[in-house]
Amino acid sequence: MLERRLYYHIDWAMLAGVFALCAIGVAQIYSATGGFTHIYYTQIYGIILGVFAMAICLSIDYRSLADKSHWIYLGILLLLMYVLFFGAVRGGSRRWIDLGVFNLQPSEFAKATLALVLAKFFGESRRGAITREDLAIAGALTAVPLLLIARQPDLGTAVTLIPVVFAIAYVAGMPMRIVGILALVGVLVAPVAWKFALKDYQRERISTFLDPAQDAKGAGYQQIQARITVGSGGLWGKGFTKGTQGQLRFLPVAHNDFIFSVLAEEQGFAGVLVTLGLYLFVILRALEAARLAKDRLGAYLVLGVLASFTFQVIYNVTMSAGLAPVKGLTLPLMSYGGSSMIATLAAFGLILNVRMRRFTN
């Protein structure tokens, strides 16, 4: 089904970047969890499954996918609702569907689905500029899965949907005036949200972030430890599996949320630069794919997919250095997590899909 011609147009450079990051992630998971543990193998399986998902996403013409996007969207919403009622509970939230061998996290797939449905929506719009009506519809399309995910509760993943709609709406021509208004509203809503929308532990996390020492043993602990972990790495790092902070568990979930901190500790500033460079390269390559896209649908799809990815990368890396409140947001491609890995690789499949079909009709 994959024509030979298309095969030549796959962005091998970006793909190499993506798999290099996966490899770095696997290596750091190996280091952080102490060898060939089940966590290590789960991650490998995640990557293998992700490659399949990527192959599927890349082989079907994105335009066909977009035509079916409303069904995919509805399917995801149903899964999210199912999770709310029947999902597996871990750490106080319902995020997973227990498939026996695998726990599926539908919210991870909601990102790409939202990107697809919004790309279709804005891509089909024939009007030159975006109307408020369009924005309202786009907002509603975003709000439904966002609220469902937030109810799990998984505020971190829910928030990653917002960059999707923003990025697509922005490039689709959202008037700068509205961008300004939304920014203003955001600023005004923040205190209200602080008071009413956030839970105690969330408020605590943010206030702790502003002054970690006030709770050095509790919530501030992770943030202080993250900074120590990163800072103690120095230029060349302490060496693979030689990091004291991660190895001795001063930093929790080193294979997951804080994988970048451990990388910074063991590989130093040099490793940080290489990894950040790879991420930037992948992101810029993907933006290039958006620019090259044959149609608006393709460009928007790439942007939507890329927006949540980029947002998550930036947030996680910032948090890893203890410079942002601690939040359960993983680092795509590197952090441990099967669903995330599959969904991310599938999303890159979509980006490759758009790029390689730029010459087809």
Add this chain to the structure above:
Amino acid sequence: MAIQEDRRRISIRLTVLQVACVVVFAALGISFWLLQIVEHAKYEEMAENNHQRTLALRAPRGVLYDRNGQVLVENRHSFTISIVREHTKDLDRTIRMLSEVASLDVENVRAVVARHKSEPSYRPIVVVEDASLAQVAAITARRLDFELPDVVVEEVPTRQYPGSSIGAHLFGYVGEVSDTMVAANDSLKSGDLVGQAGIEKIYNPLLMGEDGAKVVVVNSLGREISTLDLVPPTEGKRVQLTIDFDVQKAVEDGFKAAHDARLTNAGAAVVLDPNTGEVLAYASEPAFDPNAFAAGIDRATWASLTSDEQHPLNDRAIQGRYSPGSTFKMAVAMAALEEGIITPDFQVHCAGAANFYGRSFKCWRAGGHGTISLRHAIEQSCDVYFYTVGNLVGIDKINKWATLLGLGVKSGIDLPNETVGLVPSTQWKQEKMHEKWYAGETISVAIGQGQVSVTPVSMAVYAATLANGGTRVTPHLLKAVDDGTGNGWKPVAAPAPQSKVELDPEKLQAVRDGLWGVVNGGGTGNRARVPGYDVSGKTGTAQVISNAGRVAAARSGKDLRDNGWFVFFAPRDKPEVAGVVFLEHGVHGPNAARVARHIVATFFAKKEGRPLPPPPTPADMQFDFSDPYGLGHMPGAPPPEEPVNDTH
């Protein structure tokens, strides 16, 4: 065209996003550069503090040996239980749980923790010293359960003293260093154990080893993962004392017999080699158990020691000042002889009392001794003889010779806080009281009453000086030190004598003859007789209160019984041992002589390799409980069990 316009707009906005991404990533790069390069040193140190812990390894104190190489004080292993607060989330929970598991008083533990609150959180706060095995087992079981991850059990060397109270005042005890000591001495640090009394204190620099250190890697739960560096502790220097354990034990057995006989439980004894000043035995009673201090004394024990009316922490041998009574008579005799005021043949008629300066002074023997010469006056302890001689000599010459013999001055013994006795003089009275000395006062002084006061250790020196012919040796305890370099014992030179005077051998012999007669003739000290060893000595029975005051104070409940002294040396002509036994409220000097006999007998048996005499039983001692004042039952004294034996 709309599509063209569309493309242009998308292109521009994509460029904006591209630039934004580059800027954000650059900002991230700079942030990491600041953390990892600029502030690296700071975070590296924090990371090290996180996972590296330097633990002090307490050095064992130097072992103390007696003069024959027998171990006196050593070290044993004990366990301490401490809290390391560093990773404690809920300190109070830890305290409650620890208290429950180790059966401790929660409030006590809280108080201990509160006291060390300001110390660095990685430094263990010792909650239990010398924990029982049951406590250790209970804690380690919990530790494995991660229920008490912040509680550590460490093995440390702890001082082990012989017996329960043998040599208590001699060895002293150890305790945690005070803040002022830390401030004054660079080599000490908070938490160190240092000598607080006795040998432990005075030779602390020798005995204290150098603590080692262990740098370990710990994980986030504070559990040790591995050892990075180990500096083993250096044990304190081994120290050999001049003490002879068997003689020491003989002294303590003698006191125990006196205690068991309900005669007295208080007193002191010092036994010297009169030729060198080496201390063979040294005791003060009542004593305490230095082991109780070794691992930190508990409050109740400390309170009972400090509130005890008998003051067991006081070292009577160097800090107690008592009237010497008749034992002072040799000083008066030596002064009179050496100053040429009398000859050994000088005679006095004792009619049971004599008048001086318009006042009648009684001899202890109401009927008098008749006409008596020096030797017999000493042997019979005739008071009238010494009133007369003392009056002839005068207070200042008595002072001069008493001082040369060792009284009224510090002995210079190597123990802390020695106090000085007093032998009065005209100058002393002028300076202290701004009054003239009245010749009448000399009369009381001549029999060791009045203003004279002496410490037991100075009495031992006094006996040694009479024994060796005028050398006021410095009593000392340090014999040799092994500095650990493999060269074995390095003898420590004996300290120089405090003073030296050539006593005329003939005159000295007259006094010695008297002292021999005390024990071997018809004198007051025959209870000290050890056949074949020519023990020479002098008893003394010193009033603790005047006769008038005694009647008034009789109902106060205070122990007003006389103090008993016995100073001795043996053999008479080539003395090898000299010393003093002092029984506080021992009623009669001869009772002290009886204790001295056991000491002297043990000394010679040991020297000649014969079996040591068994510890005396109270019945062996045949103590004299009689009341010399005829006031009936003495306050604090058990009922008399034996017939009155009126000897002094």
